[in-house]
Amino acid sequence: MFGGFSEYSLIGDYVQSTLNSSAFTFESAPIFTLMEKEVGKKYAKMLNWETYDFIFCPGGTFASLYALTTSRFHKFPNVKFEGVNNLPQMNVFTSELSQCSMEKGAMVLGIGTNNIITIKTDERGRMIPSNLEEKIKICIDKGHVPMMINSTMGTTVFGANDPFEEISSICEKYDIWHHIDATYGGAQLFLEDFRKQHENAFALSDSISMDQHKVLSVPQQSTIFLTKHEDILEECNSTHSGYMSMQEKVLYDFHLEIGDKSIQCSRHMDIFKFWLYWKALSTEGLKDLIKKALDNSKYLAKLVKEHKNFELIIEPEYLTVCFFYFPEHIVYNPRDEAFWKEVDDICKKMKIEMIKRGNTMISYQKQLSSHKKLVNFFRPSITLGKEREDIDFLFKELIEIGEIVSEKENLMRSIRTSIILA
Amino acid sequence: MFGGFSEYSLIGDYVQSTLNSSAFTFESAPIFTLMEKEVGKKYAKMLNWETYDFIFCPGGTFASLYALTTSRFHKFPNVKFEGVNNLPQMNVFTSELSQCSMEKGAMVLGIGTNNIITIKTDERGRMIPSNLEEKIKICIDKGHVPMMINSTMGTTVFGANDPFEEISSICEKYDIWHHIDATYGGAQLFLEDFRKQHENAFALSDSISMDQHKVLSVPQQSTIFLTKHEDILEECNSTHSGYMSMQEKVLYDFHLEIGDKSIQCSRHMDIFKFWLYWKALSTEGLKDLIKKALDNSKYLAKLVKEHKNFELIIEPEYLTVCFFYFPEHIVYNPRDEAFWKEVDDICKKMKIEMIKRGNTMISYQKQLSSHKKLVNFFRPSITLGKEREDIDFLFKELIEIGEIVSEKENLMRSIRTSIILA
Numbered sequence A, B: 001m002f003g004g005f006s007e008y009s010l011i012g013d014y015v016q017s018t019l020n021s022s023a024f025t026f027e028s029a030p031i032f033t034l035m036e037k038e039v040g041k042k043y044a045k046m047l048n049w050e051t052y053d054f055i056f057c058p059g060g061t062f063a064s065l066y067a068l069t070t071s072r073f074h075k076f077p078n079v080k081f082e083g084v085n086n087l088p089q090m091n092v093f094t095s096e097l098s099q100c101s102m103e104k105g106a107m108v109l110g111i112g113t114n115n116i117i118t119i120k121t122d123e124r125g126r127m128i129p130s131n132l133e134e135k136i137k138i139c140i141d142k143g144h145v146p147m148m149i150n151s152t153m154g155t156t157v158f159g160a161n162d163p164f165e166e167i168s169s170i171c172e173k174y175d176i177w178h179h180i181d182a183t184y185g186g187a188q189l190f191l192e193d194f195r196k197q198h199e200n201a202f203a204l205s206d207s208i209s210m211d212q213h214k215v216l217s218v219p220q221q222s223t224i225f226l227t228k229h230e231d232i233l234e235e236c237n238s239t240h241s242g243y244m245s246m247q248e249k250v251l252y253d254f255h256l257e258i259g260d261k262s263i264q265c266s267r268h269m270d271i272f273k274f275w276l277y278w279k280a281l282s283t284e285g286l287k288d289l290i291k292k293a294l295d296n297s298k299y300l301a302k303l304v305k306e307h308k309n310f311e312l313i314i315e316p317e318y319l320t321v322c323f324f325y326f327p328e329h330i331v332y333n334p335r336d337e338a339f340w341k342e343v344d345d346i347c348k349k350m351k352i353e354m355i356k357r358g359n360t361m362i363s364y365q366k367q368l369s370s371h372k373k374l375v376n377f378f379r380p381s382i383t384l385g386k387e388r389e390d391i392d393f394l395f396k397e398l399i400e401i402g403e404i405v406s407e408k409e410n411l412m413r414s415i416r417t418s419i420i421l422a
Helices: A007-019 A030-047 A060-075 A101-109 A129-141 A164-174 A185-190 A192-197 A199-204 A232-237 A272-306 A337-357 A388-419 B007-019 B030-046 B060-075 B101-109 B129-141 B164-174 B185-190 B192-197 B199-204 B232-237 B272-306 B337-357 B388-419
Strands: A053-057 A090-095 A116-119 A145-152 A177-181 A207-211 A223-227 A310-312 A323-325 A364-368 A373-378 B053-057 B090-095 B116-119 B145-152 B177-181 B207-211 B223-227 B310-312 B323-325 B364-368 B373-378
Touching: A007 A272, A007 B007, A030 A053, A030 A185, A030 A207, A030 A223, A030 A272, A053 A060, A053 A232, A060 A101, A060 A145, A060 A177, A060 A207, A060 A223, A060 A232, A060 B101, A090 A101, A090 A129, A101 A116, A101 B060, A101 B101, A101 B232, A116 A129, A129 A145, A129 A164, A145 A164, A164 A177, A164 A199, A185 A192, A185 A207, A185 A272, A192 A199, A232 B101, A272 A310, A272 A388, A323 A337, A337 A364, A337 A373, A337 A388, B007 B272, B030 B053, B030 B185, B030 B223, B030 B272, B053 B060, B053 B232, B060 B101, B060 B145, B060 B177, B060 B207, B060 B223, B060 B232, B090 B101, B090 B129, B101 B116, B116 B129, B129 B145, B129 B164, B145 B164, B164 B177, B164 B199, B185 B192, B185 B207, B185 B272, B192 B199, B272 B310, B272 B388, B323 B337, B337 B364, B337 B373, B337 B388
Parallel strands: A090 A116, A090 A145, A145 A177, A177 A207, B090 B116, B090 B145, B145 B177, B177 B207
Antiparallel strands: A053 A223, A207 A223, A310 A323, A323 A373, A364 A373, B053 B223, B207 B223, B310 B323, B323 B373, B364 B373
């Protein structure tokens, strides 16, 4: 996921390291603060949000933390001063295939992982709205408060987009904060068709988070948390510490003073590397790169489907391509337990061979969901700036690695067989 | 505070940006993970801790967050799964002069800022232990749980070190987690005398946090949270997400897999810039730099004391030097309200002039504590690698700026006076 590379964003990062500006006051990072404002405005425009507030933070888990604290504050503003002890138990809803940041956040916020309610997914790995509504009703019946629904734009493993519009409607119906975790899938916002398709959902949603360091080729870390609720971050997070900023100290418009919106004090400026990249490529240029990456992801899926030793698991909706490798000697076997055991096993062995070989590095894993129980499979994530030849190279490597590992296995198998006494 | 600079740490940061490794698995950042382990071990040795656990994180506020969540988990391990709703109200104790991260943390954890109990400070800006004990008793009488005491090594404004040993004893007596916020003052740990002086306190304390990006000349951000409680971070923060790491996936010793200790998923490696700096300078070299900076801080205090237009507020214990500027025309005036109003006013105007002039940049602020109520004063923080001449230059600038601003003010005053009709 971090395999993308751009000379612009890298130089931007060097400049930031050299200047070492901190965002806790405007004075210490004036230009970068203005750049943050510009990027925040651009994103808000993409979502068609007229009012908004945002903060940059070092990674998606912290953006999820902001989503959780902001949604809780929105429902119970006194939580800032009084804490949660006199409040009812809160529940957060998220797809069973969403990433771990809701659980991590629940541990930090004192909500508890048991109160993160996971929602079933369909055959494409998307949250099932009817299951969501069922679970909300159960939560309300218990006297709990449904605090937030976390939907995912681009799930980690399948790259699925949850049905945002239906989720937004449910949020409206039950007065629940809708956060869209677009940390991995946010690059899709650069595509007009995608924005058009989800405009109703965006109009109804409350917040979104995006990692620029995942798909958008920016060195770690650069994450934005954006909410439609104006000024809420200042209200929720400020402490007005005299040593950081006092209204009278400011030699400029006090509204430029955004440090106290953050839960951080000194905050590394992560904006220049992204701003420079965007500025250099233009929105149009970025869009083209993203489209090309999506084409590459479909192209890899095509190669997988055409080869008898591979099987595509889900038609890719985004940049992750999930597939099994079937070694030659079992490829026509019945798909029984023994078959899947071998598939599971060879995937692991191929990864070891891949690391030794040193040409490529992709992830593999098992996946359990209410819909599927998958043994080990590969799930490369296509990054920006790759060519068809790169995809061909990756696939060729996988074929060769598969053959090498299968041969070794066959040899071992025949040795074991020949030792057996008749 | 971020004014320090080292070519080693800067190059280290460039390398990190270029490699763009993430710490969520050992596989994606093997060498940097080993470097983290080495630095953690070195720090633990300085504190004389035989057992320990640690995590790097992007800044001091997040380290404070770890202190809060870890101490809560230590008292109530079920909080991870069940949240705080069935637990009593928790209280956290911190000096009235500590930085804002306890408040920020209390908002995030659902403790509430009202439950951060501030403790009075003495004439040197240090927490008063008797006041701490009083407040703990009140907390217990209310049926609240005293969860954590946050003491500060090097307060933001006065650079004071809280009386760690007395605080540690109180923590022992009432079974409270003792966290030392050494984000600013941690550089003192490199001094043998300092370590010797506080060894009993360290032996009794539970955790400590240090920003390498403050005094130690490392570009933002590089923070370590270190606790004496082995394995607690894994227990407190892990979610065991399959997509991040599965025991069977690991091609190496599973104990090298430290990503899940963190509340982050993708985590920027902040270690190389610091490791390289430390390696290049050696512990001895770092110690010498810190000693020299402490000398410079005393030297600036001496210059301040010897000049009639300046007044030192507190004899510096660390690297911050706090002082007033008295304009010439009031320097022998009685120290009444009018006097302090002018002192307050000229400080602000001098800062404006300083920014326009562009040669130096230091902070100023007011400070209210139970002991003092100070109008605006300057509080430069001395960074590593500065020479006597740099201190002389800063002081000369302040004198000149003071004179320029005073003259302007006098001119304005005489114009106003001459306009008044007799």
